[in-house]
Amino acid sequence: MQEDPQPLDWHHPAPTDRYDLVVVGAGPAGLSAATAATALGARVALVERNLPGGTCLNTGCVPSKAIIRTSRLYAEMRDAEGYGAQVPPAIRVDFAAVMERMRRVRARTTRPVSVHHLTAAGVDVFLGGARFTGADALTVNGTRLRFEKAMIATGSRPEIPSIPGLVEADYLTNENVFGLTELPRRLLVVGGGPLGCELAQAFCRLGAETTIVQRLPLFLPKEERDAAQILSAAFARDGIDVRLNTRVVKVRTENGHKRVDLISDDYQSTIAVDRILAGVGRLPNVDGMDLEAAGVAYDPVTGIRVDDFLQTSNARIYAAGDACLEHKFTHTAQAAARIVVQNALFRGRQRLSALVVPWCTFTDPEIAHVGLYVRQAHEQGLSVKTFTIPMHDVPRAITDGEEVGFVKIHVKERTDQILGATIVARHAGEMINEITLAMVAGIGLRTLSRVIHAYPTQAEAIRKAADACSRARSRPTIGSLLRHFRPW
Amino acid sequence: MEASTPLPATPEAEVPLGTDELLLDGLQRAAFGYFARAVNPANGLVADTSREGSPVSIAVVGFALATYPSAVERGWMTRADAVARTLAALRFLHGSDQSGSPEATGYKGFYYHFLHQGTGTRVWRSELSMIDTALFIAGALTAGMYFRANTPDEVELRERVDALYLRIDWRWAQEGAMTIRQGWKPECGFLHYGWEGYSEAIVLYVLALASPTHPIAGDCYHAWTATYQWENLYGHDVLFAAPLFVHQFSHAWIDLRGLRDRFMREKRSDYFENSRRATYVQREYAQRNPRGWAGYDEDCWGLTACDGPSEALPNVPYEPRRLFGYTARGVPYGPDDGTLSCAAVLASLPFAPEIVLPALRNMVGRYPEMVPGLQLASGFNPSLAGPDGRAWVSPGHFGLDQGIVVMMIENYRTQLIWRLMRACPWVTTGLRRAGFRGGWL
Numbered sequence: 057m058q059e060d061p062q063p064l065d066w067h068h069p070a071p072t073d074r075y076d077l078v079v080v081g082a083g084p085a086g087l088s089a090a091t092a093a094t095a096l097g098a099r100v101a102l103v104e105r106n107l108p109g110g111t112c113l114n115t116g117c118v119p120s121k122a123i124i125r126t127s128r129l130y131a132e133m134r135d136a137e138g139y140g141a142q143v144p145p146a147i148r149v150d151f152a153a154v155m156e157r158m159r160r161v162r163a164r165t166t167r168p169v170s171v172h173h174l175t176a177a178g179v180d181v182f183l184g185g186a187r188f189t190g191a192d193a194l195t196v197n198g199t200r201l202r203f204e205k206a207m208i209a210t211g212s213r214p215e216i217p218s219i220p221g222l223v224e225a226d227y228l229t230n231e232n233v234f235g236l237t238e239l240p241r242r243l244l245v246v247g248g249g250p251l252g253c254e255l256a257q258a259f260c261r262l263g264a265e266t267t268i269v270q271r272l273p274l275f276l277p278k279e280e281r282d283a284a285q286i287l288s289a290a291f292a293r294d295g296i297d298v299r300l301n302t303r304v305v306k307v308r309t310e311n312g313h314k315r316v317d318l319i320s321d322d323y324q325s326t327i328a329v330d331r332i333l334a335g336v337g338r339l340p341n342v343d344g345m346d347l348e349a350a351g352v353a354y355d356p357v358t359g360i361r362v363d364d365f366l367q368t369s370n371a372r373i374y375a376a377g378d379a380c381l382e383h384k385f386t387h388t389a390q391a392a393a394r395i396v397v398q399n400a401l402f403r404g405r406q407r408l409s410a411l412v413v414p415w416c417t418f419t420d421p422e423i424a425h426v427g428l429y430v431r432q433a434h435e436q437g438l439s440v441k442t443f444t445i446p447m448h449d450v451p452r453a454i455t456d457g458e459e460v461g462f463v464k465i466h467v468k469e470r471t472d473q474i475l476g477a478t479i480v481a482r483h484a485g486e487m488i489n490e491i492t493l494a495m496v497a498g499i500g501l502r503t504l505s506r507v508i509h510a511y512p513t514q515a516e517a518i519r520k521a522a523d524a525c526s527r528a529r530s531r532p533t534i535g536s537l538l539r540h541f542r543p544w
Numbered sequence: 545m546e547a548s549t550p551l552p553a554t555p556e557a558e559v560p561l562g563t564d565e566l567l568l569d570g571l572q573r574a575a576f577g578y579f580a581r582a583v584n585p586a587n588g589l590v591a592d593t594s595r596e597g598s599p600v601s602i603a604v605v606g607f608a609l610a611t612y613p614s615a616v617e618r619g620w621m622t623r624a625d626a627v628a629r630t631l632a633a634l635r636f637l638h639g640s641d642q643s644g645s646p647e648a649t650g651y652k653g654f655y656y657h658f659l660h661q662g663t664g665t666r667v668w669r670s671e672l673s674m675i676d677t678a679l680f681i682a683g684a685l686t687a688g689m690y691f692r693a694n695t696p697d698e699v700e701l702r703e704r705v706d707a708l709y710l711r712i713d714w715r716w717a718q719e720g721a722m723t724i725r726q727g728w729k730p731e732c733g734f735l736h737y738g739w740e741g742y743s744e745a746i747v748l749y750v751l752a753l754a755s756p757t758h759p760i761a762g763d764c765y766h767a768w769t770a771t772y773q774w775e776n777l778y779g780h781d782v783l784f785a786a787p788l789f790v791h792q793f794s795h796a797w798i799d800l801r802g803l804r805d806r807f808m809r810e811k812r813s814d815y816f817e818n819s820r821r822a823t824y825v826q827r828e829y830a831q832r833n834p835r836g837w838a839g840y841d842e843d844c845w846g847l848t849a850c851d852g853p854s855e856a857l858p859n860v861p862y863e864p865r866r867l868f869g870y871t872a873r874g875v876p877y878g879p880d881d882g883t884l885s886c887a888a889v890l891a892s893l894p895f896a897p898e899i900v901l902p903a904l905r906n907m908v909g910r911y912p913e914m915v916p917g918l919q920l921a922s923g924f925n926p927s928l929a930g931p932d933g934r935a936w937v938s939p940g941h942f943g944l945d946q947g948i949v950v951m952m953i954e955n956y957r958t959q960l961i962w963r964l965m966r967a968c969p970w971v972t973t974g975l976r977r978a979g980f981r982g983g984w985l
Contacts, residue, residue, distance in 0.1 A: 273737050280773075281741055282786075286877055293866070301736055322669065322731030434770040439810050442775040444784075446876045448834035459834055462877065464775070469810070524776050 066171060069180045071201050075101045076401060078194065078203040080186045080345070083110020085209035085377030085389035087169050092397050094178045101203075102174060103196050105185040109166045110211050111230070111378075112386040118165050119234040120254055122158040124418055127261035131294070131420070138457055149263045151239040158234060188350035191370055205372055205400040208352070208360055209393065210345070212378035215337035217246060221307035225314050228333045240264050240331035244316055246304055247337065248275040250417040253287065255333060257419050260296045267297040267327055269304055269318060276417060280430075283423045283480045286460060290421060297327075307332065340379045358382075364407045365399050366392055374400050381408075388413050414492045416485035421461045424488035427476025427495055430466055439469035441528075443501070443521040447481050450520070452512035458482040463517040465491065465501060465525075472500035472525050479517075487515050501525040559908045559915055564901055571890065572953040574918030576615050578946035579608045584661050588633025591661055593922075594940040599667045602655040603676035605633055606683030607947025610797070610961055613690035614954045627697050630687045634704040640664055642711075644672070646730045653712030653758075654728075655680065671727030671735060674717050678748035681709050682797045685751075685971070689964040709970065714752035714760050722767035724752060724760065740771050742785045744793035746800075746815065746978075754974030765978040769807045777876070778828040781813070782821040786874025788848040788888040789948070791819035796891070796951040798971060799962035802983025814983070820895040827899055829875035837882035839926030839935070842899075843906035845884065847873040850923035850945070851938035852883030870922075882927035886911075887920040887945035891952040911935050920945060 077093045079086045082104035090102040107114050136143045167173070171181050184197040193202045214229040216222070228236070230251060241264065245256040248270030260266035268291065274284040275291075291298050302320040309315075314332065318325050340359030347354055353369040354360045360380040362368055368375055374396040377389035391411050398404030414426035433440045448459040461480035468475055477491040494504060505522035509515055560570040582591040584600075590608040592601035612626040637649065644651030647665045656666040657673040688705035691698040717724050719734045724745070726737040749768060752760045775784045785791060794800070800815040808814050830845030854869035868879050886907045893900045908915050913934045914924035921938045922945050928936035954960050965971050966984055975985055 282877055289878060321735055322729050430773050431771055440774065441781070442773055442784075444775045444777045446777075446834070448832060448876070460877075469774075524779070527779075528776060528781070 066181075066183055068182050068196070068199055069175075071101065071180065071182075071199060072099050074202045074204060075099050075180075076204050077101075077397075078103065078201050078206045079209060080194070080206065081110070081209035081211055081341075081377070081379070082108040082169070082174075082181075083209060083211045083377060083389065084112050084386045085211075085393040086110070086207070087174075088390040089207050089209065089376065089393035089397050090174070090179045091177055092394060093401060096397070096401070098401055099180075100178070101180040101182060101201050103182045103184070103186045103194075103201070105183070107166075108169045108171060108174065108181075113162065113166050113169065115231050115234055116251075117386055119158050119162050120230075120251070120258070121418060122161040123154060123234075123262075124254060124258045124420075126154045126157060127258040128420060130263075131261045149239065151262065152237070154262060155234070155236065162234075185344060187344070187346045188352070189346070191350055192372055194345075194350075203372070205374065207393070207396050207400065208345070208347075208368070208373065208375040208379055209377040209389065210341040210379045212338040212340050212359075212384055214334075215339040217304070217334055217337075219246075219304050219307060219334070221309065222304075222332065222334060225307045225309055225332055228331055233333060236331075240329075242329045242331075243267070244269065244304075244314075244327065244329040244332045246332060246334040248272070248277075248300070249337065250276065252333070253291075253417060253419050256296055257291065257294060260291075260294050265297075266295075267299060267329065269299045269302050271301070271303045273301045275300070276423065278429075279417075279423055279425065280464070280478050282462070282464075283478055286421065286480050287419055287423065290419065290460065338378060338384050342379060362408075364409050365405065366396050366408055367399070383413055383415065385413070385415050388415075412492055412495045414488045416488060418485060421458070421480050421482050422484035424479045424484035425477070426488055426492045427474065428466065429476060429478075433466065433468075433475050438475065440466050440475060441469045442466050443524045443528075445517045445520045445524070447514070447517060450514055450517045452514045452516065453481070455512065456482070456514075458514070463487070463521055465518070465521045467501050467525060472502040472529065474499075474501050481514060481517070483514055487518065490515060490518055502529060559912060559918060561905060561909060567905070568893075568953050568957065570918055571915075571920070572614075572950055572957075573618070573620060575920070575946040575949040575953075576611055576620055577917075578919060578941055578943060579611055579615075579950075580621070582943060583608065583629060585629065585632060587636035587661075587664055588629050588631070589636065589659060589661050589664060590943055592658065592944075593942050598661075600659040600661045600664070601676065601943060602657060602659065602673065603679040604943030604947060605637075606676075606680035607943060607951070609633065609680075609683035610686040611947060611950040611954075612687060613964065614950060614960055616690075617958070617960060623691075627691055627695075627701060630684075630691070631697060631701050631704070634684065634701060634708065636664055638704050638708060644730055648730075650677075651728070651730075652716050653677075653708070654717065657727075669729070669731070671729050673727050674724055675726065675745060675748050677712065678745075678751055679793065681712065681751060682747050682965075684708055685968050686797065686961055686964050689968050709751070710755070710757045712751075712755065713758040714755055715758045717752075718760060718764065722764055724748065724764065724768075742772050742783050742790065744790045746794035747797055748794075750794075750798065750971060750974030750978060752974070753977040754970040759977075762977050762979070766806065769805065772807055774807075774811055778825050780821040780825055780828075781811070782825060783807075783811070783813075783815075783818045785822070786847075786877065787872045788822065788826055788846060788874075788885075788892065789872075791822040791895075792888070792891045792948060792952065795819055795894075796948055796955065797961060797965050798975070799955075799959070799966055799984060803975065803980045803985055804982050805979045809981075816895065819892065823892040823896040823899065826875055826892075827903070832876075834876075835878075835880055835882070837880070837927045838929065839882075839884070839910070843903045844910070844926075845903060846886060846889040846907075847875050847880060847883075848885045848888035849873070850883065850885040850888065851921075851942065852881060852923045853925055853928055853936050881925070883923045883925045885920075885923050885945070886914060887922070887949050890920065891948045893952050893956045897956065911937075913937050916941075920949060 076098035078101045079090045094100045182196040186194045188194045243264040243266045245252045245268040256268040306317040342354045351370040360375040362380045376392035378384040395406040416424040445463045447453040447461040465477045466475045505526045509519045560566045589600040591598040615621045640649035654672045654677040657670040684705045688702045725734045727735040749765045830840040833840040849872040851870045853867045914921045914937045922942040923938045925936040
């Protein structure tokens with residue numbers, strides 16, 4: 057259920073002689089750039105070969121969050137006694153209803169990006185694949201579009217691991233998992249990155265016997281060790297069969313049953329599953345556009361090469377989003393698109409490296425991060441001190457039975473300059489925004505101690521960390537005062 | 545002497561709760577008794593636990609070698625016996641199969657984690673363990689520093705210690721990386737795990753840096769410390785590591801008071817002070833007791849690597865998957881299933897006697913069932929009390945627990961092991977190459 061994402065009766069508008077900006081790809085970056093540039097008075101064409109909204113709205117963040125929400129409700133029903141309530145008798149998961157709600161949610165969120173909405177906003181929408189024909193022109197289904205500037209925001213697609221037998225096993229990816237009509241009885245998730253972790257937990261809570269296989273010794277290899285360990289424990293509590301330090305070597309389909317051979321160091325095992333979710337890594341979409349004709353350099357794995365101003369090797373053409381960025385997040389794509397609009401149309405000099413980018417893995421508990429990790433800070437020669445507040449020290453987390461996790465805020469040693477933060481909490485994704493704001497605005501951690509946080513809220517953990525920072529800073533001062541005045 | 549003789553089934557010896565000296569002497573002597581019983585005198589190898597059929601842990605052999613000097617000093621064994629047992633282990637390991645085959649004893653100077661107590665060959669398909677080898681060689685070096693007489697046996701003892709140390713190929717154990725790998729197996733090569741974050745590995749790096757034959761570079765130590773996290777937790781500034789043993793295992797051998805590497809100079813602290821703070825953090829956690837376990841309070845704490853109840857336990861009213869068996873428990877994020885280790889508390893004695901001694905008295909007084917035969921059990925769990933109200937207690941005893949108890953009580957009472965190792969040239973060289981300065985160094 058999606059509102060006219062790509063109407064069948066769509067006719068291309070007559071193209072303008074030369075557009076100020078042609079945007080290729082109508083995902084979060086493309087939509088953001090097209091609408092912002094149009095609002096600023098630019099003549100804008102938007103080219104999309106699939107569904108406006110991109111992966112995020114159609115096959116990524118939005119549908120997954122809808123399913124996660126329902127799965128969390130089921131988990132809470134089963135855990136009702138922990139909240140002084142009674143477990144409902146005979147909890148039965150209605151998977152069809154779960155997916156129906158997901159589709160309703162998705163339809164609502166894609167409505168503002170429908171072709172009709174975009175056209176009404178003044179954007180010329182061209183549906184079809186774009187092919188560059190030169191440094192300042194491309195074609196869409198035979199229609200030639202000339203441009204002063206262009207932005208490529210073609211997104212990414214699942215990276216399918218090379219596992220013998222996987223293709224024959226009719227594997228799932230983010231592109232088709234939301235089309236399931238039946239809950240798999242036994243699900244294998246290959247890969248412990250953010251999407252793999254989120255969906256593994258959601259499907260487990262919906263009743264699938266779920267196994268997650270991760271090649272590395274910890275989930276979410278970029279995150280802090282404590283965060284990854286808390287997640288492992290949470291998965292085990294949910295009943296997920298966690299196989300760390302393990303890789304899939306082969307998938308065999310025998311009599312309709314899928315058998316998956318695993319190896320962990322020297323230990324081999326085989327599990328039987330009904331469906332396999334793979335492709336949790338992402339590859340940039342850079343093929344089929346004749347980028348060579350435009351003089352745009354790219355790499356099939358890392359994507360379109362851009363400088364810090366998001367300019368490609370063709371000075372007229374910029375890129376944004378998953379097609380060129382290491383951090384493949386919706387909000388990063390949108391922020392990059394805003395930079396492109398400024399730099400391409402207004403001769404701006406905004407830099408990608410100046411962005412403070414938070415991100416969140418929406419497991420339960422959520423894991424959110426912004427800024428530097430301690431290791432990165434050390435690599436930059438920075439000395440770091442971390443102020444840690446376990447969530448079990450936060451009254452609202454206690455009242456809500458959501459004590460698992462922590463707030464860790466990293467500051468430059470002997471200052472209160474915030475370098476980064478990691479939050480593991482039920483609502484970490486909401487809480488991290490305060491830290492991001494502080495970092496963008498250059499607000500020190502001690503200042504957050506003066507910000508009154510509504511009581512009782514879980515965000516109080518941030519104020520408690522700020523209080524600890526203030527105490528640590530004031531301790532030597534008070535000590536020296538006492539030494540000055542004491543009589544002995 | 546029978547190898548790996550299980551402890552007596554009548555474990556209700558009275559804990560001497562008189563003076564601190566009496567209490568500590570009683571517990572130390574009882575802990576040493578483990579090594580007297582669990583050794584195979586033919587090859588000097590010591591069982592990992594007192595349980596029937598337990599294999600040898602190479603680390604426990606190191607702890608055993610480090611306890612013999614204390615036992616000699618306190619008159620619990622003769623010097624000749626101590627030399628004989630030490631030599632038995634050193635001779636066996638020196639002549640053992642180092643081919644790295646699946647049935648060997650070791651490879652490249654390292655040893656498999658678990659060995660058969662009779663034959664000394666690898667069991668349980670265990671890994672070639674870098675840290676457990678380091679703990680063994682630290683024990684051997686302790687013995688080498690203590691037995692300094694010019695008798696043929698003691699001369700041979702020292703020569704074999706040096707030979708065992710010098711043949712360890714620490715550089716190979718890096719596999720070309722900046723930090724040392726955790727393990728290797730003949731079936732699959734190096735394990736994927738590296739040393740990430742603060743851990744018990746200081747002694748490993750110090751010994752690896754000092755080697756005149758196969759040293760690692762000084763940068764490796766800095767690469768490891770670059771993964772440290774310096775945190776303010778519960779009001780304490782501490783180099784974070786969740787289980788208590790991490791703050792004890794290197795410290796049992798090396799007197800880290802006042803010694804500072806680059807990281808600690810920057811933090812204006814040292815590893816001894818850090819262990820003191822980590823001990824306080826453990827107590828803070830138990831006072832908060834976020835999971836509401838029975839028994840936890842300011843004088844009852846101690847989460848570490850220890851044995852605990854497992855899911856296989858019958859008639860346990862725990863939810864599935866929340867009992868962890870033998871695992872590294874820690875604060876403040878767990879794992880925590882209500883299991884505590886009194887041995888871990890006692891092993892913090894040199895760092896924070898002012899809170900360890902009251903806790904020790906309280907725990908052994910309140911839960912005497914976890915001190916069978918005056919030897920502290922690996923773990924106990926008051927939340928899993930039986931019908932008689934007594935806490936669940938880990939069956940038998942573990943050599944690591946008994947070893948660390950003997951060593952840390954000794955360091956608290958006389959600093960014997962610290963003094964021996966302060967004079968060990970490999971230790972001082974390794975510390976200096978790691979960038980340590982100050983204190984006795």
